Amino acid sequence: MTSKITASARGKPCQVMLEGCMPENETVVYAHMNGGGMGTKQSDLFGMYACLNCHDIIDGRKQLDPPIEREWLELQVARAVLKTQKILLRDNLIKL
Numbered sequence: 001m002t003s004k005i006t007a008s009a010r011g012k013p014c015q016v017m018l019e020g021c022m023p024e025n026e027t028v029v030y031a032h033m034n035g036g037g038m039g040t041k042q043s044d045l046f047g048m049y050a051c052l053n054c055h056d057i058i059d060g061r062k063q064l065d066p067p068i069e070r071e072w073l074e075l076q077v078a079r080a081v082l083k084t085q086k087i088l089l090r091d092n093l094i095k096l
Contacts, residue, residue, distance in 0.1 A: 027052035
C-alpha cells in the first residue's frame, strides 16, 4: 500500500545528489533509509526522494569507481532525509 508520503515523490527532484544523479528524472521514488531490520523498512519519516541512480548506490546495487566510504554515504543519506523532511513539512505531509 502506498502512503501519501511515498506517493509524494512523484515529480520531486532527487535530494541525494550522488555521482550520476538524475535529479529531475521520472525515476525519483521515496527511498527508505537502510536499517529497518530483516524484511522490514524504516518508517516513512526516515526516507528521502531518490532517483534510480542514487537509490541503487544507497542499496548497494551499484558501485562507484573509486568506491565511496560507507560513513560518507551514510552522511549523504542523513542529509537527504533532512532535506526531504523539510519538503514534507512544507507540504503538510508531516507535522511537528
